[in-house]
Amino acid sequence: xxxxxxxxxxxxxxxxxxxxxxxxxxxxxxxxxxxxxxxxxxxxxxxxxxxxxxxxxxxxxxxxxxxxxxxxxxxxxxxxxxxxxxxxxxxxxxxxxxxxxxxxxxxxxxxxxxxxxxxxxxxxxxxxxxxxxxxxxxxxxxxxxxxxxxxxxxxxxxxxxxxxxxxxxxxxxxxxxxxxxxxxxxxxxxxxxxxxxxxxxxxxxxxxxxxxxxxx
Amino acid sequence: xxxxxxxxxxxxxxxxxxxxxxxxxxxxxxxxxxxxxxxxxxxxxxxxxxxxxxxxxxxxxxxxxxxxxxxxxxxxxxxxxxxxxxxxxxxxxxxxxxxxxxxxxxxxxxxxxxxxxxxxxxxxxxxxxxxxxxxxxxxxxxxxxxxxxxxxxxxxxxxxxxxxxxxxxxxxxxxxxxxxxxxxxxxxxxxxxxxxxxxxxxxxxxxxxxxxxxxxxxxxxxxxxxxxxxxxxxxxxxxxxxxxxxxxxxxxxxxxxxxxxxxxxxxxxxxxxxxxxxxxxxxxxxxxxxxxxxxxxxxxxxxxxxxxxxxxxxxxxxxxxxxxxxxxxxxxxxxxxxxxxxxxxxxxxxxxxxxxxxxxxxxxxxxxxxxxxxxxxxxxxxxxxxxxxxxxxxxxxxxxxxxxxxxxxxxxxxxxxxxxxxxxxxxxxxx
Amino acid sequence: xxxxxxxxxxxxxxxxxxxxxxxxxxxxxxxxxxxxxxxxxxxxxxxxxxxxxxxxxxxxxxxxxxxxxxxxxxxxxxxxxxxxxxxxxxxxxxxxxxxxxxxxxxxxxxxxxxxxxxxxxxxxxxxxxxxxxxxxxxxxxxxxxxxxxxxxxxxxxxxxxxxxxxxxxxxxxxxxxxxxxxxxxxxxxxxxxxxxxxxxxxxxxxxxxxxxxxxxxxxxxxxxxxxxxxxxxxxxxxxxxxxxxxxxxxxxxxxxxxxxxxxxxxxxxxxxxxx
Numbered sequence: 001x002x003x004x005x006x007x008x009x010x011x012x013x014x015x016x017x018x019x020x021x022x023x024x025x026x027x028x029x030x031x032x033x034x035x036x037x038x039x040x041x042x043x044x045x046x047x048x049x050x051x052x053x054x055x056x057x058x059x060x061x062x063x064x065x066x067x068x069x070x071x072x073x074x075x076x077x078x079x080x081x082x083x084x085x086x087x088x089x090x091x092x093x094x095x096x097x098x099x100x101x102x103x104x105x106x107x108x109x110x111x112x113x114x115x116x117x118x119x120x121x122x123x124x125x126x127x128x129x130x131x132x133x134x135x136x137x138x139x140x141x142x143x144x145x146x147x148x149x150x151x152x153x154x155x156x157x158x159x160x161x162x163x164x165x166x167x168x169x170x171x172x173x174x175x176x177x178x179x180x181x182x183x184x185x186x187x188x189x190x191x192x193x194x195x196x197x198x199x200x201x202x203x204x205x206x207x208x209x210x211x212x213x214x215x216x
Numbered sequence: 217x218x219x220x221x222x223x224x225x226x227x228x229x230x231x232x233x234x235x236x237x238x239x240x241x242x243x244x245x246x247x248x249x250x251x252x253x254x255x256x257x258x259x260x261x262x263x264x265x266x267x268x269x270x271x272x273x274x275x276x277x278x279x280x281x282x283x284x285x286x287x288x289x290x291x292x293x294x295x296x297x298x299x300x301x302x303x304x305x306x307x308x309x310x311x312x313x314x315x316x317x318x319x320x321x322x323x324x325x326x327x328x329x330x331x332x333x334x335x336x337x338x339x340x341x342x343x344x345x346x347x348x349x350x351x352x353x354x355x356x357x358x359x360x361x362x363x364x365x366x367x368x369x370x371x372x373x374x375x376x377x378x379x380x381x382x383x384x385x386x387x388x389x390x391x392x393x394x395x396x397x398x399x400x401x402x403x404x405x406x407x408x409x410x411x412x413x414x415x416x417x418x419x420x421x422x423x424x425x426x427x428x429x430x431x432x433x434x435x436x437x438x439x440x441x442x443x444x445x446x447x448x449x450x451x452x453x454x455x456x457x458x459x460x461x462x463x464x465x466x467x468x469x470x471x472x473x474x475x476x477x478x479x480x481x482x483x484x485x486x487x488x489x490x491x492x493x494x495x496x497x498x499x500x501x502x503x504x505x506x507x508x509x510x511x512x513x514x515x516x517x518x519x520x521x522x523x524x525x526x527x528x529x530x531x532x533x534x535x536x537x538x539x540x541x542x543x544x545x546x547x548x549x550x551x552x553x554x555x556x557x558x559x560x561x562x563x564x565x566x567x568x569x570x571x572x573x574x575x576x577x578x579x580x581x582x583x584x585x586x587x588x589x590x591x592x593x594x595x596x597x598x599x600x601x602x603x604x605x606x607x608x609x610x611x612x613x614x615x616x617x618x619x620x621x622x623x624x625x626x627x628x629x630x631x632x633x634x635x636x637x638x639x640x641x642x643x644x645x646x647x
Numbered sequence: 648x649x650x651x652x653x654x655x656x657x658x659x660x661x662x663x664x665x666x667x668x669x670x671x672x673x674x675x676x677x678x679x680x681x682x683x684x685x686x687x688x689x690x691x692x693x694x695x696x697x698x699x700x701x702x703x704x705x706x707x708x709x710x711x712x713x714x715x716x717x718x719x720x721x722x723x724x725x726x727x728x729x730x731x732x733x734x735x736x737x738x739x740x741x742x743x744x745x746x747x748x749x750x751x752x753x754x755x756x757x758x759x760x761x762x763x764x765x766x767x768x769x770x771x772x773x774x775x776x777x778x779x780x781x782x783x784x785x786x787x788x789x790x791x792x793x794x795x796x797x798x799x800x801x802x803x804x805x806x807x808x809x810x811x812x813x814x815x816x817x818x819x820x821x822x823x824x825x826x827x828x829x830x831x832x833x834x835x836x837x838x839x840x841x842x843x844x845x846x847x848x849x850x851x852x853x854x855x856x857x858x859x860x861x862x863x864x865x866x867x868x869x870x871x872x873x874x875x876x877x878x879x880x881x882x883x884x885x886x887x888x889x890x891x892x893x894x895x896x897x898x899x900x901x902x903x904x905x906x907x908x909x910x911x912x913x914x915x916x917x918x919x920x921x922x
Contacts, residue, residue: 022400025389026303026359036783040776043457050491053521068539091798094747104747109712112744115527116553116713120670120898121663122560128654128662128905129563130584132913142910146903152850152873154680155896174685182857185576188592189858190622192574194406195596196461198615201410203464207607208599353814355787456826459777525744527713552825553713553851577855645838 007206014204055079144180148173285373288316291325291348294367294378296385299351304359304389310349311378314369317345326368326375327352333364333381345371359387398644405621410614417610424609431570431588432601435546438568438587439476442543447567448483449473450542452533452558453497454549454573455526457490462574465596466549467496472602473546474504478513485536486519489529494521530554534561547571547586548595551578559585572598651916654908662905669901673893680893682880687860691867691874692881694818694845695728702817703735703810705788705842707832708749709742709823714849718822720875720888721847722752725820728882730760735806736768737816739792741780741827746773750796765795765804772796777827781835785812813840822847829856833864847874 013035020032058072066072085100086093093100133139150156151173160169202208291311299306314322324344328337329352340354352365364383369376417424442449451473453466470486477484486501488494498519505514522532534557537545545562547555548571555571555578562569563585571582572590582589590598593615600608629640684692698704706725710718729736738753740746753770762768771792774780783791788810789801801807809815819842821829829846833856837844843866848856850871859865869878872895875888 018403022393022396023391024301024303024393025391029303033783033786036776036779039459040774040779043777044775046457046491047524050494050521050524053491053494054523057517057520094750094796101747108744109715109748112525112527112711112713113715115531115557119553119556121666122556124662124666124898124902124905125659126556126560126563126581126584127902128659128909131906131909133910142906146906149899149903152871153896153899154682154876154892155900157683158680170683170685177854177857178861181854182861185855186858188574188576188579189855191619192576192592192596194615194618194622195574195593197403197406198410198611199461199465199596201407202608202611207414207611208468351814353811355811460826550826553849575855577851 003209007209011204011206014200018204051079051083144176148176151176285321285371287374287376288314288321288369288371290314290376290378291367291369292379294365294380294382296365296382298386298388299353301390301393301395304387305357306351306353307357307363307365307385307387308349308351309365309367309382311367313346313348314376316369316371320371321373322369322371324370325350326370328366328368328377329357330364330366330381331362333383337366357387359389362386406614406618409617409621410611413613413617414607414610417606417613420606424606424613426597426601426609426612429590429594429597429601431572431590431594432598434568434570434588435473435602436476438544438546438570439473439480439482441568443480443482445543447541447543448485449477449544449546450533450536450540450562450567451484451486451546452549453486453488453493454547454551455489455529455554456550457524458492458496460550462550462595463490463493465599467493467500468599469548469602470497470500471504471507472599474501475508476504478505478508478510481510481513483515484518485540485542487522487529487533487536488519489522489524489526491521494519526552526554530557533558537562537565537567541565541567543567545569545586547573547582548590548598549573550575551582556581556585562586649915649919650908651912651919654912666898666901669897670894673897674890677890678893678896680896682877682889682892684877684881685874687868687870688874688877688881689867690860691845691847691869692728692878694843694866695725695732695820698729698732698734698817700733701735702732703737703806703815704729704818704820705784705813705816706736706738706820707822708738708740708752709745709821709828710749711742711744711824712748714824715748716887716891717849717872717875718824718847719748719752720872720879720886720891721869722749722822723756723886724875724879724882724884725822725847726753726756727760727884729820730756730762730767733767734817735810737788737806737810738768738770739780739784739788740771740773741777742824743773743775746796765799766806769801769804769806770796771801778831778835781827781832782839785836785840787812788815813842816842818842819844820847821845823852824849825852828852829865830859833859837864850874 016028017032017035020028023029055076058076061072062069062076082100082103085098085103089098089100092098094104095101127145131138131142131145133142147169150159151169151171156169156173160167165171199208291314293312295310297308297310298304299308309327311325314325316322322345324342325347326339327341327343327350329340330337338356340352340356341350343350350367357363362384363386364381365385366381367378369378439449451470453470454460454463456463458464474484484501486497488497498516501519502511502514502516505511522529536542538561542565545558545567547558547569551558551571551573552575555573555575559569559571559582569586570588570590571586572595573579573582574592574595576592579589579591597612600612629644632640695704706729708718708722726736736753738749740749750770750772753768754764757764757768764770771788772795774792776783780791789807792801795801795804813819813836819832819836821832821844823829823846829844829848829852832844832846836842844864845867846856846865847869848871850873853868853870853874856865856868860868869875872888872891875886876892879886879889
C-alpha cells in the first residue's frame with residue numbers, strides 16, 4: 001500500500017487535471033481550480049521546508065568545523081539577519097528606506113547582476129575555444145553565429161550600410177532567425193513536448209514509478 | 217529519433233494501469249456524446265417580454281444640462297446568447313445602437329440586469345458609444361438562474377432605457393469545450409500509440425531496439441573516468457522544481473547514476489535547488505546504493521539542498537567544482553542562464569561533462585562547452601535507454617509514431633494552406 | 648612564436664581584461680552608433696500605439712536584478728508609451744526576487760508621468776504559483792491578488808473597478824527573463840482567453856519565442872538589450888539600452904574576432920602537423 005496509494009492518487013489527480021482542460025462544467029472546473037490554488041500553497045510551504053533544511057545542514061557543518069565552515073557561518077548569518085529584519089519591519093518591509101530594501105538593493109541586486117555579468121566573459125572564452133571549424137556543420141554554425149552576432153548590434157549595420165538592403169548583415173541575421181532557426185526551434189519544441197507528454201503519461205499511469213521511492 | 221522494434225518482458229500487473237488509461241480515453245470520448253445543455257434549451261433569445269418604461273434604480277450618470285442636449289433615443293433589438301463552452305459564467309448581449317449614436321448624443325450604454333422583468337435593475341457593465349455588444353461575466357451572475365436584461369443609452373442629455381427587455385436569459389454550463397476537439401483527438405491518438413506499443417513491447421517478451429544515444433552511453437564512461445582519477449561525480453538535476461517534467465526525468469536518471477557510482481565505489485555529489493526534489497533525490501541516491509548492494513556506503517550528506525535562487529545555486533556548484541574537483545560533471549534537467557556558467561567553469565577544471573536539457577535556448581551553451589549533450593527529447597529517452605525496460609522503451613516508439621503523424625499533418629496542412637483552404641488550420645487552433 | 652602557440656599559451660584572463668575594457672570604454676565615451684528597429688520591435692511598438700486611449704493593459708514583469716540591463720529599459724519605455732496613451736496599467740510579478748525592483752521602476756516612471764497610484768496604475772506585487780496564477784487571473788485578477796504590493800485591498804482601488812480578468816484588458820505585456828514567463832503565458836493564456844500578447848525577453852530567450860511570433864500568438868517582441876535599444880529609438884529616447892548598445896557592439900566584434908583567430912590558430916597548427 002505504501003506505493004499503491006501514491007500511484008492511485010497520482011493517476012486520479014493527473015487524469016482529472018487533463019479532463020479539466022476539455023470539460024468546462026463546474027463539476028470539473030471548480031475542483032480543478034481548487035487543486036491549482038492548493039498547488040500554489042504547497043509551493044509556498046516548500047520554501048519553509050527548504051530554509052529549515054538549509055539551516056540544519058549548515059549549522060551542523062559549523063558545529064563540526066567541517067572544511068569551509070566559515071563560509072557556512074556567513075550563509076547562516078545572512079539568512080538569519082534577512083529573515084529577522086523582514087519580520088521586524090513587518091508588512092512594509094519592502095517600502096523605501098527600510099533595511100530589508102537596503103539589503104535587496106545593495107547586496108542581493110548587486111551580487112545577482114555580477115553573476116549574470118560573468119556570462120559575458122565566459123562566452124568570450126567559450127567562443128574562442130569552441131567555434132573550431134572541423135566539419136561542414138561546424139562551419140555553418142560558425143558563419144551563422146558571426147552573422148547573427150554582428151547583425152543584432154548597430155555596428156553590423158554600420159559596417160554593411162553600403163550594401164543593398166537584402167545583403168545587409170541585419171537583414172541576413174533576421175532571415176536566419178525567422179527561417180532556419182525558427183524551423184529548428186519548432187522541431188525541438190515539438191519533440192520535447194512529446195517527450196514531456198510521454199513522461200507525464202508514464203508517471204500518471206504508474207508505468208514510471210521510480211520517482212516515488214526506489215526501495216521495493 | 218529512437219527506432220524501436222517489438223519485444224519485451226511480460227508483466228501482468230501492469231495491465232491494470234493500461235486498462236485505466238484506456239478507460240480514461242473512453243470516458244473522454246463519451247463526453248463528446250453528452251449533449252451540451254445549450255443545445256437542448258434555447259441558445260439565443262429574441263425579446264420575449266415587452267414592458268413599459270420601468271421605474272427602477274437608475275445608474276449613476278451626471279445630471280443633464282437643461283436645454284443643452286436632449287436625451288438620446290433608446291437602443292433596441294436586445295438579444296442574449298449563452299456563451300458556449302464555459303461553466304455557465306457568462307452571457308453575451310447584442311443590440312441595435314440608438315439612432316442618435318454617432319451624433320454626440322450618446323456617450324455609451326449601460327447594461328442592466330434583473331431577476332424579474334419589472335426590476336429592480338442592477339448595473340452590471342457599461343460600454344462606450346458605437347459599441348453594440350457586451351458580455352455579462354460579472355461574479356454576481358449565477359448559472360442556471362433566469363435573468364432579464366435591459367440596455368440604457370446615456371449621454372449628455374440623460375439616460376434613456378430601452379423600450380423592451382430581453383429574457384429569461386440563462387447562463388448554462390457545458391460538458392465539453394468543442395473548440396478543443398482537435399486537441400482531444402490528437403491527445404487520445406498519442407495516448408493510444410503509447411499504450412499500444414507499451415503493451416505490445418511487453419507481450420513480445422524481448423528488449424526492443426533503441427538506436428545508440430552517445431550522450432547517455434557517455435554517462436557511464438564519465439563515471440568510469442572519475443573513478444580512475446579517484447574523484448567524485450557531480451550530478452546537477454536542473455534548477456527547476458518538481459512540477460517541471462525535466463526535473464522528474466533527471467531524478468529518475470539519478471537512480472541509475474547512483475547505482476553505477478555505488479558499484480564503482482565512487483562518491484557522488486548532488487546539489488539540489490528546491491526542497492521537494494531534494495527529498496526525492498535523497499531517496500533516489502539511497503535506492504541506487506541499495507540496488508547496487510552497497511547500502512552501507514550511502515552517505516546522506518551526498519545530496520544537499522542549496523538554494524532556489526538561480527545564481528546562488530550556480531555559485532555553490534562552481535564552488536564545489538573548484539574545491540572538490542569532481543572528475544565528471546553530469547548536468548541533466550531544466551537549465552537557464554546558469555548553463556554557460558556551469559559548463560564553462562566545469563570545463564576549466566578538466567572534468568568530463570555530459571549535459572542534457574529540453575530548454576532549446578540553453579542547448580547551444582552546453583553543446584559548445586560540454587563533451588556530450590542530450591538534445592531535447594533524448595533527455596526523456598534516457599530513463600528508458602538506461603533501464604531497457606520494455607514498457608518504457610515501448611512508450612518511446614509511441615512518441616516516435618506521433619511525431620510521424622505530426623509531420624504528415626504539417627505537410628498536408630502546408631499543401632492545403634497553399635491552395636487557400638484554411639479549414640484544417642482553423643480546426644487545429646485551440647480556444 | 649606561431650599564432651597557434653601564442654593562443655595555446657594565452658591566459659584566458661587577458662581575454663577577460665580586453666572584454667572588460669571594450670564594455671567599459673564605450674559606456675564612458677559613447678560612440679552613438681545609429682539604430683534601426685527590426686520588424687518584431689516595430690510590431691511591439693505598433694501594438695501599443697494601436698490601443699484606444701484609456702485602455703486597460705496588464706503588464707507582467709517577471710524579472711530580477713540579474714537581467715536588469717536588458718529588461719529594465721524595456722519596462723520603462725513601455726510604461727512611458729502606455730502612460731502617454733492614458734492607458735490604465737495593472738502590473739503583476741510572478742518572478743521571485745523581482746517584486747522590489749519592479750515596484751521601484753513602476754513608481755519612478757509613474758512619478759515622471761504624473762500618474763496616480765490606484766487610479767492610473769497599480770502594482771499588484773508578487774504571487775507564487777507560476778502557471779496556476781496565470782490561469783487563475785483568467786477568472787479574477789482581484790481574486791488572485793486580493794492585496795496590492797503596498798498591502799491595500801484591491802477591490803477599493805478605482806482602477807480595479809473595471810478590471811475583472813483578461814477580458815477587461817486590451818493587451819498583455821509580458822516582460823520576462825525565463826520561467827515563468829512569455830512561453831507560459833502563450834501556452835496557458837493566449838489560446839484560452841484570446842488576449843493579444845506582446846513580449847520583452849532576454850536575448851538568449853528571444854530565438855525560442857520566434858515560432859510564437861510567426862504564428863501570431865505573440866503580436867510583437869523585444870529581444871534583449873538590442874530590442875530595448877531599438878524600441879527606445881522608435882520612441883525617440885536615449886536610455887540605458889541605447890547607451891549599452893555601443894558596448895555590446897564592441898563586445899560582439901571582439902567575440903567574432905576570437906572565433907576567427909581561434910580558427911586561424913587551429914588551421915595553422917593543422918598545416919604544420921600535415922607538413
